[in-house]
Amino acid sequence: MKIIILAPFCSLPGEANFNRFRYLARLAAQHHEVVLVTSRFRHFDKTVRSDIDCDEGYEIVLLDEPGYRRNVSLARLWSHRCFARSFRQWLQAYCRTSKVDLVYSAFPLIATNLFLGQAKRELGFKLVIDVQDVWPESLAVLPMVDRMQALMHPFSLRADRAYAGADALVSVSQTYLQRARRANAKAAGMVCYIGADENLWRSVEARVFDKGKVRFFYLGTVSHSYDMETVVRGFAALASTDPDFELHVIGGGPSMEAVRALAAGNTHFHGYLAVEDMVGLVKGMDVAINPIKSTSRGTITNKLADYVLAGKPILNSQTDDEAMSIIRRVGHRNYQDGNVDDFVRAAREIGRASLPPVDDETARLFDRGHTYSRILDFIAAV
Numbered sequence: 001m002k003i004i005i006l007a008p009f010c011s012l013p014g015e016a017n018f019n020r021f022r023y024l025a026r027l028a029a030q031h032h033e034v035v036l037v038t039s040r041f042r043h044f045d046k047t048v049r050s051d052i053d054c055d056e057g058y059e060i061v062l063l064d065e066p067g068y069r070r071n072v073s074l075a076r077l078w079s080h081r082c083f084a085r086s087f088r089q090w091l092q093a094y095c096r097t098s099k100v101d102l103v104y105s106a107f108p109l110i111a112t113n114l115f116l117g118q119a120k121r122e123l124g125f126k127l128v129i130d131v132q133d134v135w136p137e138s139l140a141v142l143p144m145v146d147r148m149q150a151l152m153h154p155f156s157l158r159a160d161r162a163y164a165g166a167d168a169l170v171s172v173s174q175t176y177l178q179r180a181r182r183a184n185a186k187a188a189g190m191v192c193y194i195g196a197d198e199n200l201w202r203s204v205e206a207r208v209f210d211k212g213k214v215r216f217f218y219l220g221t222v223s224h225s226y227d228m229e230t231v232v233r234g235f236a237a238l239a240s241t242d243p244d245f246e247l248h249v250i251g252g253g254p255s256m257e258a259v260r261a262l263a264a265g266n267t268h269f270h271g272y273l274a275v276e277d278m279v280g281l282v283k284g285m286d287v288a289i290n291p292i293k294s295t296s297r298g299t300i301t302n303k304l305a306d307y308v309l310a311g312k313p314i315l316n317s318q319t320d321d322e323a324m325s326i327i328r329r330v331g332h333r334n335y336q337d338g339n340v341d342d343f344v345r346a347a348r349e350i351g352r353a354s355l356p357p358v359d360d361e362t363a364r365l366f367d368r369g370h371t372y373s374r375i376l377d378f379i380a381a382v
Contacts, residue, residue: 002033006105010038012052016272029057036060041067071254084111100125108135110162117165126382131171134179168382173299175322190378193300198367201309204276206283214351215246215285220303222253227291227337234343236264282310292318293337305366313355329362331355
């Protein structure tokens with residue numbers, strides 16, 4: 001079977017991240033012919049890729065788009081429109097000389113999935129949409145978005161049409177799958193958490209630090225969905241009362257400058273790291289922070305998978321029921337997002353507590369080596 005995996009925000013070999021679609025491409029390539037299509041523009045650090053040599057058994061196609069500097073901007077909308085046009089032209093040309101059996105497509109983008117739903121009969125392939133985020137609903141976390149509901153409605157209708165074109169739906173959470181199936185109740189569906197590579201987490205040695213400190217860490221994007229201002233303000237308050245507490249921020253994003261400006265000397269910024277370096281650093285630390293805003297539509301995120309497989313207790317502000325069903329299974333303390341005093345209280349509690357390790361059953365829920373083979377079995381039956 002020839003499979004095209006379309007993932008506009010995919011990380012690639014040699015880059016700092018290792019995401020779902022690259023892992024699926026490598027796994028599927030063991031039994032199928034696979035082409036991974038993504039953007040030449042790299043979303044996570046806003047740079048432009050050079051051509052990449054891939055020795056993982058599949059072909060990589062990089063499509064041009066102009067790029068953007070801010071995640072929430074008109075420039076981003078234009079850039080994605082250009083990417084969708086590039087993909088449409090590439091796929092039509094490709095299908096003139098090659099038979100494609102199945103396209104496995106990330107959502108978002110809306111435009112690429114709308115095109116695939118319209119073109120699949122003419123070009124002769126099945127379409128599976130993998131729902132990574134519910135756009136535009138995820139914009140609910142932005143300030144003043146409640147005044148923009150009328151503007152968002154047409155995008156929600158376009159999202160409905162995109163979901164409706166799928167022959168099957170995969171989703172990173174039950175919440176997102178339910179949203180997609182409201183528009184496409186006939187499609188077969190399955191949930192597979194984003195997950196992480198358990199073998200990697202087991203094989204990399206933990207970095208050894210000097211004793212005497214309690215090291216908290218945040219891993220991921222520093223952006224509007226995450227209340228990092230409360231976290232760094234909380235650690236500024238802890239600097240004088242709990243000098244053995246440290247905060248380590250691993251990653252970056254559009255809110256990084258504002259967060260840096262609030263940070264005290266007990267906060268350390270590591271930026272983006274190679275995967276093995278990140279794993280070693282995290283394994284040497286003590287407490288993970290999950291500071292998702294209560295207004296966010298996020299559910300089971302990348303960072304939650306990493307935190308569970310790292311075996312770390314979680315200092316948490318997320319309130320989503322599905323995420324909480326996982327967080328309750330590990331050592332954790334909750335606090336109210338936006339409330340610095342409550343954050344300080346919870347940080348002191350979890351930093352001084354002796355909490356049990358993550359059990360094997362919970363960790364297995366996020367092990368890509370175990371769960372992603374189910375995706376391949378699922379799409380083989382579409």
